[in-house]
Amino acid sequence: NAGVTQTPKFQVLKTGQSMTLQCAQDMNHNSMYWYRQDPGMGLRLIYYSASEGTTDKGEVPNGYNVSRLNKREFSLRLESAAPSQTSVYFCASSRTGEYDQPQHFGDGTRLSIL
Amino acid sequence: GNSVTQMEGPVTLSEEAFLTINCTYTATGYPSLFWYVQYPGEGLQLLLKATKADDKGSNKGFEATYRKETTSFHLEKGSVQVSDSAVYFCALISDKLIFGTGTRLQVFP
Numbered sequence: 001n002a003g004v005t006q007t008p009k010f011q012v013l014k015t016g017q018s019m020t021l022q023c024a025q026d027m028n029h030n031s032m033y034w035y036r037q038d039p040g041m042g043l044r045l046i047y048y049s050a051s052e053g054t055t056d057k058g059e060v061p062n063g064y065n066v067s068r069l070n071k072r073e074f075s076l077r078l079e080s081a082a083p084s085q086t087s088v089y090f091c092a093s094s095r096t097g098e099y100d101q102p103q104h105f106g107d108g109t110r111l112s113i114l
Numbered sequence: 115g116n117s118v119t120q121m122e123g124p125v126t127l128s129e130e131a132f133l134t135i136n137c138t139y140t141a142t143g144y145p146s147l148f149w150y151v152q153y154p155g156e157g158l159q160l161l162l163k164a165t166k167a168d169d170k171g172s173n174k175g176f177e178a179t180y181r182k183e184t185t186s187f188h189l190e191k192g193s194v195q196v197s198d199s200a201v202y203f204c205a206l207i208s209d210k211l212i213f214g215t216g217t218r219l220q221v222f223p
Contacts, residue, residue, distance in 0.1 A: 004157070033211075042203060042213040043158075058210070090157055102148065103211060105157030 002026050006091050006106035013081045013113050021076040021109050023091030031094045032074035033058075033103065034066060036087040043090065049074055081113045116141040120204050120214035127194055127221050135189040135217045137178075137204035145206040147171075147180055147187040152201045152216070161189075161202070194221045 007022045025032065030051045035043040045058030049068040063085060065077045074093075078085060088110050092103040121136040139147065146165045150158040162171030167182035176191045187204060199221045204214040 040215055042215040044213075045210060048210070092158075102160040102163060103158075105150075105159070107155070107157045 004091055004093055004104050004106035006089075006109050008109060009107065010110045011112070013078075013111065015081060015083060015113060017081050018077065018079050019081065020078075021089055021091075021111075022073070023075065023106060024073045025091075025093040025104070026072065027093060027095075027104065028071070029093035029104070030071070030096050031101075032068065033092040033094075034064075034074070034076045035090045035092065036060065036085075037090060037108070038087050046076065046089075083113045085111065086113045087111060116145065116206060116208055116212050118204050118206055118212055118214035120202075120217050123201075123216075123218040125217060125219045127219070129196055129221055129223050130193045131221075133189070133191040133194045133198075133219065135202055135204075135219070137187045137189065137214060139185050139187065139204075139206050141185075141206055141208055143208055144182075145208040147178070148205045148207070148211075149176070149178055149187070149189050150203040150205060150213075152203065154200070158203060194219070196221050196223055 004025045033048040034046040044060050047066040049055045052071045067075045088108045091106045094101040094103045117140045148163045149161040151161045152158045162173040164171040164180035170179045178189045201216045201218045203216045
């Protein structure tokens with residue numbers, strides 16, 4: 001019963017370093033999402049992928065890139081990390097992007113940029 | 115644009131007390147509404163949902179009714195337990211999922 005798996009769970013980076021957050025789902029879902037969670041701001045959508053082969057910007061895409069590697073995997077890359085990107089990052093998936101489909105979340109990646 | 119407004123927390127209750135967490139929304143059209151719960155150190159889990167006006171979502175003793183006339187989706191539970199301590203997020207989806215800022219619930223024995 002893995003659901004949505006994110007790696008790593010914790011990471012500390014220095015300003016300017018790059019890294020990729022990994023996400024995989026085993027529910028055969030078509031749509032996948034990346035969010036960041038900051039205190040007092042709820043969750044904000046960074047990028048999403050409605051289906052394999054497509055990606056679109058969300059509310060806060062600047063400083064990030066994504067790759068939908070296949071149906072299961074959706075990665076988030078920080079090319080040059082900045083302290084403002086310190087956050088908790090959540091990956092989610094849903095069967096489709098339709099309005100009544102709930103999203104299933106991973107346990108998050110806690111990222112600190114020094 | 116679409117938005118969700120939740121009451122600020124934390125909400126602090128004694129075990130077996132009645133819970134209400136207020137949620138109102140602004141949206142064009144007829145969005146679906148959700149409550150998600152986040153336990154410490156974990157991701158969000160869907161708690162309940164309602165897809166049209168007057169629908170009542172329910173799960174684990176929690177309930178919320180989709181009120182179009184008041185654009186509200188308040189979360190209620192008749193008797194909370196210590197294990198209900200978590201952060202609760204109201205959300206709507208029209209073209210994308212939009213979350214409120216979350217309300218922390220603390221239940222003490």
